[in-house]
Amino acid sequence: MADRLKDSQESWRLSGQYHRPVVTLDIRQVVGRLCLTAVSHVGRLARLVLEIIRGLGEWRVWVPLAFEQARSIGYGSLFIVILTSMFAGAVVSLQAGYQWVTGSIPIYYAAGVIVQSVTMELGPVLTALLLAGRIGARYAAELGTMRVTEQVDALESLGRNVISYLIIPRVVAGTLMLPVLVVIADIVGIGAGFVAAKSSLGMTNGDFIRGATFFYQPFDPYYSMIKSFFFGLAVTIVPCYLGMSTQQGAEGVGRSTTGAVVSASVIILFLDAILTQLLLK
Amino acid sequence: MIELKGVSKRFGDHIVLDELDFTVADGETVALLGPSGVGKSVMLKHINGLNRPDSGEVFVDGMNVGLLKRKELARLRSKVGYVFQYGALFDSMTVFDNIQLGITDPVTAEDESFCEKRVLECLGLVNLSPDTAEKYPSELSGGMKKRVGIARAIAGQPRYLLYDEPTSGLDPVNADIIDSLVEKLRDELGVTSVVVTHDVRSAFQIANRVALLHNGRIRAQGTQEQLLASKDEQVQKFLGRDLDITLAQLQRYRHGSTL
Numbered sequence: 001m002a003d004r005l006k007d008s009q010e011s012w013r014l015s016g017q018y019h020r021p022v023v024t025l026d027i028r029q030v031v032g033r034l035c036l037t038a039v040s041h042v043g044r045l046a047r048l049v050l051e052i053i054r055g056l057g058e059w060r061v062w063v064p065l066a067f068e069q070a071r072s073i074g075y076g077s078l079f080i081v082i083l084t085s086m087f088a089g090a091v092v093s094l095q096a097g098y099q100w101v102t103g104s105i106p107i108y109y110a111a112g113v114i115v116q117s118v119t120m121e122l123g124p125v126l127t128a129l130l131l132a133g134r135i136g137a138r139y140a141a142e143l144g145t146m147r148v149t150e151q152v153d154a155l156e157s158l159g160r161n162v163i164s165y166l167i168i169p170r171v172v173a174g175t176l177m178l179p180v181l182v183v184i185a186d187i188v189g190i191g192a193g194f195v196a197a198k199s200s201l202g203m204t205n206g207d208f209i210r211g212a213t214f215f216y217q218p219f220d221p222y223y224s225m226i227k228s229f230f231f232g233l234a235v236t237i238v239p240c241y242l243g244m245s246t247q248q249g250a251e252g253v254g255r256s257t258t259g260a261v262v263s264a265s266v267i268i269l270f271l272d273a274i275l276t277q278l279l280l281k
Numbered sequence: 282m283i284e285l286k287g288v289s290k291r292f293g294d295h296i297v298l299d300e301l302d303f304t305v306a307d308g309e310t311v312a313l314l315g316p317s318g319v320g321k322s323v324m325l326k327h328i329n330g331l332n333r334p335d336s337g338e339v340f341v342d343g344m345n346v347g348l349l350k351r352k353e354l355a356r357l358r359s360k361v362g363y364v365f366q367y368g369a370l371f372d373s374m375t376v377f378d379n380i381q382l383g384i385t386d387p388v389t390a391e392d393e394s395f396c397e398k399r400v401l402e403c404l405g406l407v408n409l410s411p412d413t414a415e416k417y418p419s420e421l422s423g424g425m426k427k428r429v430g431i432a433r434a435i436a437g438q439p440r441y442l443l444y445d446e447p448t449s450g451l452d453p454v455n456a457d458i459i460d461s462l463v464e465k466l467r468d469e470l471g472v473t474s475v476v477v478t479h480d481v482r483s484a485f486q487i488a489n490r491v492a493l494l495h496n497g498r499i500r501a502q503g504t505q506e507q508l509l510a511s512k513d514e515q516v517q518k519f520l521g522r523d524l525d526i527t528l529a530q531l532q533r534y535r536h537g538s539t540l
């Protein structure tokens with residue numbers, strides 16, 4: 001950890017350099033530097049993941065802390081997740097209604113579109129993006145503040161493993177709560193979609209169930225959960241990593257926080273594309 | 282025993298420690314003096330492995346700190362109490378929980394009634410009342426935070442204690458209480474300590490030996506008498522000014538009290 005302090009300082013300096021105007025507009029130099037930063041970040045992240053796996057053995061330490069974190073993530077995010085999925089489900093439904101007026105495609109198809117787009121894409125991705133803002137920012141700010149006020153050092157000086165006290169509870173809590181919130185988002189989204197479809201499309205209960213089951217495949221729920229699990233890892237590990245490598249006081253905490261939200265969001269979108277490719281063959 | 286051998290450390294181009302050698306014998310209290318920014322905190326952090334030397338070696342309790350595995354390092358650190366210059370209290374926890382985390386022995390840490398007793402005892406040792414225990418660090422004054430930091434560092438009954446300016450920002454009464462705590466821990470429990478301080482008077486009072494850090498090295502060290510007798514210009518400059526002030530204060534105080 002002590003040498004991480006030094007290392008991360010270097011990595012921040014490195015990334016700081018191309019926020020400044022590059023005087024020599026040598027494209028090779030710029031690309032080279034970018035690659036170097038990327039590689040060093042990936043290397044450090046990989047090391048963090050290894051340390052997390054090794055630290056899992058200290059379950060006596062992290063299990064109670066993870067429960068605390070999970071509770072606050074769960075309750076704290078419930079409202080915004082429900083609100084967002086309600087609107088998403090309803091809007092999908094209204095848009096479907098807009099396209100279905102031609103009447104050449106059976107109406108129950110619309111139910112399939114609503115259920116599939118909510119459970120397979122909107123539920124997991126919207127929830128993950130919300131949590132990237134909500135808990136990603138929070139983790140990065142908390143850990144960043146602890147880093148710059150030497151609380152991380154203090155924990156280490158007491159012979160405690162920072163990974164199992166600070167990182168694992170957060171990662172575990174986020175990775176477990178995200179799928180739970182996604183299930184809630186899916187249910188609320190489908191419900192809202194159904195209500196909206198009834199009023200705008202005049203869809204009957206029978207149509208809806210027929211459409212929903214017609215397109216349903218046994219793998220779908222797993223797909224949704226696998227996606228949420230990986231999103232959960234991204235939303236927690238990246239902000240924790242950036243928080244821990246914070247430098248330079250309040251400004252550094254701010255930088256880590258915005259960096260955490262942006263990079264977690266980008267990674268979610270990338271993961272979404274990759275997982276869709278891999279899982280839906 | 283604490284031993285730094287040829288320790289060098291630089292941050293960027295700035296050389297902070299330059300082949301520094303330093304030894305603290307078992308049961309000894311050494312006061313470390315030096316101007317602000319000279320690297321006293323950095324040196325202290327090398328002793329418990331929070332900073333790693335660029336070159337050179339650090340031995341504590343016969344172990345080479347740089348070569349320890351994570352678990353061994355954790356075990357060593359639980360024997361080395363560290364008082365942070367700015368407290369570094371866990372601000373999301375109460376004072377009680379902060380001090381309880383200082384109880385590093387895994388067996389006694391399980392024993393709730395022992396922990397409670399120990400936490401209250403440590404609060405007492407740093408002259409804080411028991412009702413401080415339920416407060417959060419943000420509700421404390423600077424000097425109180427400092428003393429909670431000391432309580433946390435001594436809670437685990439460490440064999441080594443590293444104090445980074447334990448009395449700066451404290452009123453004279455509490456500074457004296459902390460000074461005598463340092464002495465008490467040495468005399469009664471045989472704790473080996475390094476005390477970084479700017480307070481020459483207290484350094485002279487509590488330490489067996491005084492060392493002056495200058496330009497990345499120990500410029501001078503020895504007993505109080507040896508340092509006072511030193512012809513070294515830096516030592517004279519450093520001690521002279523502070524001692525003049527403290528002597529003047531002392532005389533004024535005596536004057537006032539006799540009148």
Ligand SMILES: Nc1ncnc2c1ncn2[C@@H]1O[C@H](COP(=O)(O)OP(=O)(O)OP(=O)(O)O)[C@@H](O)[C@H]1O
Pocket residue numbers: 292297315316317318319320321322323324366
């Ligand atoms: N993490 C770090 N990164 C860069 N430079 C550092 C770092 N830590 C310390 N320094 C530098 O090392 C030098 C010594 O710092 P240190 O905190 O040890 O001083 P000090 O002797 O404790 O001073 P003071 O009495 O004011 O506390 C300073 O010049 C500081 O700028």
Ligand SMILES: [Mg+2]
Pocket residue numbers: 321322323366445
């Ligand atoms: Mg200092």
